[in-house]
Amino acid sequence: MKLTSSLVWLRRDLRVFDHVALQQALLASEKVYCVFIYDTTILDTLPRRDRRVDFIHASIAEVAAELEQLGGHLIVRHGDPVEQIPALAAELGVQAVFCNHDYEPQAMARDATVDSALQAAGRKFYSYKDQVIFERSEVLSQTGGVFSVFTPYKNAWLKKLAADLSVLAPYNIEPHAARLAPPPSPAPALPTLADLGFEPSNLAELKIPTGMSGAAQLFEDFLTRISDYNVARDFPSVKGPSYLSIHFRFGTLSVRHMVRTVLDLQERGVGGEGAAVWLSELIWREFYAMILYHHPHVVGASFKPAYDAIEWETGPEADEAFAAWCEGRTGYPLVDAAMLQLNQTGYMHNRLRMVTACFLIKDLGIDWRRGEAYFALHLNDFDLASNNGGWQWASSSGCDAQPYFRIFNPVTQSEKFDGEGKFIRRYLPQLKELSKKEIHAPWLAPRMLAPDYWPPVVMHDEARKLTLERYEVVKKPAA
Numbered sequence: 001m002k003l004t005s006s007l008v009w010l011r012r013d014l015r016v017f018d019h020v021a022l023q024q025a026l027l028a029s030e031k032v033y034c035v036f037i038y039d040t041t042i043l044d045t046l047p048r049r050d051r052r053v054d055f056i057h058a059s060i061a062e063v064a065a066e067l068e069q070l071g072g073h074l075i076v077r078h079g080d081p082v083e084q085i086p087a088l089a090a091e092l093g094v095q096a097v098f099c100n101h102d103y104e105p106q107a108m109a110r111d112a113t114v115d116s117a118l119q120a121a122g123r124k125f126y127s128y129k130d131q132v133i134f135e136r137s138e139v140l141s142q143t144g145g146v147f148s149v150f151t152p153y154k155n156a157w158l159k160k161l162a163a164d165l166s167v168l169a170p171y172n173i174e175p176h177a178a179r180l181a182p183p184p185s186p187a188p189a190l191p192t193l194a195d196l197g198f199e200p201s202n203l204a205e206l207k208i209p210t211g212m213s214g215a216a217q218l219f220e221d222f223l224t225r226i227s228d229y230n231v232a233r234d235f236p237s238v239k240g241p242s243y244l245s246i247h248f249r250f251g252t253l254s255v256r257h258m259v260r261t262v263l264d265l266q267e268r269g270v271g272g273e274g275a276a277v278w279l280s281e282l283i284w285r286e287f288y289a290m291i292l293y294h295h296p297h298v299v300g301a302s303f304k305p306a307y308d309a310i311e312w313e314t315g316p317e318a319d320e321a322f323a324a325w326c327e328g329r330t331g332y333p334l335v336d337a338a339m340l341q342l343n344q345t346g347y348m349h350n351r352l353r354m355v356t357a358c359f360l361i362k363d364l365g366i367d368w369r370r371g372e373a374y375f376a377l378h379l380n381d382f383d384l385a386s387n388n389g390g391w392q393w394a395s396s397s398g399c400d401a402q403p404y405f406r407i408f409n410p411v412t413q414s415e416k417f418d419g420e421g422k423f424i425r426r427y428l429p430q431l432k433e434l435s436k437k438e439i440h441a442p443w444l445a446p447r448m449l450a451p452d453y454w455p456p457v458v459m460h461d462e463a464r465k466l467t468l469e470r471y472e473v474v475k476k477p478a479a
């Protein structure tokens with residue numbers, strides 16, 4: 001295939017290195033334009049201050065600068081991609097549009113519409129695997145079935161990788177950069193946040209590193225402690241995890257590079273159990289992407305249909321309990337501190353995502369979809385597949401989920417994973433006078449040291465019994 005000119009459409013792959021669609025376009029075309037579209041069908045639904053929009057905005061500035069360094073240019077548009085992409089392709093007179101796969105049902109529908117519009121105008125649409133190592137049906141069971149349990153999926157994933165390490169090879173851009181279309185003269189300025197109708201969030205104040213350079217900086221820092229990851233990752237007051245999830249979400253890093261680095265460490269005999277466990281987490285990410293691809297009904301419904309028969313709490317009392325959970329005033333310090341971490345920073349530690357999700361579902365009896373939607377609005381790293389997988393895990397309705405009768409006790413979780421109460425004190429300074437024994441269940445403290453803290457919204461032991469009754473329905477055979 002030799003094309004006169006083509007257009008690369010960046011979406012959740014905001015980088016200019018090891019980029020499949022960009023490299024393929026450069027190899028196939030004499031001239032390559034690049035575009036990013038601020039998608040109004042997504043942006044119009046968001047509050048006017050949104051850390052993710054800030055993150056994208058800063059990351060796009062870096063992509064534009066990097067492309068310019070290479071002699072190219074980033075076209076930036078604001079609108080509905082379904083209209084914008086075919087219109088821009090016509091305006092530039094390109095023969096093809098290149099992009100990387102997106103596995104979310106809405107994104108796939110969008111891409112199909114763009115593809116049809118381009119085809120109708122005699123143009124091609126090429127899309128590639130880029131955001132995962134293995135996608136769709138690439139990892140199947142020995143009998144050709146889709147996995148619904150993680151461990152066998154992971155084993156098959158690792159086996160497939162070991163059989164062909166070439167899937168990790170980088171897709172270099174620089175050697176082909178001379179084919180990037182140069183900037184127009186004068187080059188238009190990038191839109192400001194205000195042009196997009198947004199106000200700055202507290203992203204800069206939080207010092208969350210953005211763009212390709214931010215991802216590289218975080219990864220470099222993480223590599224110095226990856227060997228401790230298997231232990232440190234469970235304690236929210238410890239700098240244990242990588243904090244790279246927002247970068248995985250927006251593709252400011254290359255997953256191939258991440259996996260290559262881990263394998264290199266393992267080959268050199270460094271990284272230990274920490275590197276192996278971290279690799280497992282990257283495989284969880286691909287597992288959930290694969291589940292969403294094969295079972296799109298999980299958006300809005302339980303993976304296991306029997307769980308849709310559960311009757312959740314509704315009405316004013318449930319609404320008030322939900323508001324208490326959202327605002328971090330359930331009276332359970334670890335749950336409240338975690339929700340405040342989410343509200344104030346857009347990040348929540350993985351252990352706490354599990355604890356807060358279980359608390360909402362199994363202590364408050366509230367439909368997991370309400371929690372899922374709240375996380376979707378507030379998480380910087382919100383990813384439909386991982387978020388849905390995490391919530392269905394907690395509600396026991398998903399694949400390889402926690403059995404429904406295993407119910408986290410929010411107090412013992414707190415004692416175990418924030419024993420000293422360090423994380424709790426960071427977000428709930430009104431509890432700072434409580435001892436490390438008292439801080440996990442302040443209502444039991446003999447002294448009234450925290451008068452401005454909330455009483456518990458439910459008693460865990462009673463809630464647990466109600467939940468076991470509520471879940472009885474999943475044991476009934478379908479009518």
Ligand SMILES: Cc1cc2nc3c(=O)[nH]c(=O)nc-3n(C[C@H](O)[C@H](O)[C@H](O)COP(=O)(O)OP(=O)(O)OC[C@H]3O[C@@H](n4cnc5c(N)ncnc54)[C@H](O)[C@@H]3O)c2cc1C
Pocket residue numbers: 233241242243244245246248249281282284285286288348349350351353354357375379381382383384386387388389390391394
């Ligand atoms: C209820 C619930 C909701 C969640 N929602 C999201 C979400 O919207 N977006 C998201 O990226 N992760 C989600 N997770 C998974 C996990 O909590 C985050 O990926 C992790 O906390 C991000 O922090 P990190 O980058 O420091 O992770 P690290 O521990 O450094 O892990 C490295 C990377 O592996 C991936 N990963 C780690 N754990 C998981 C997991 N359990 N499932 C899927 N991928 C994983 C992420 O891409 C992460 O960045 C959710 C988990 C739960 C229980």
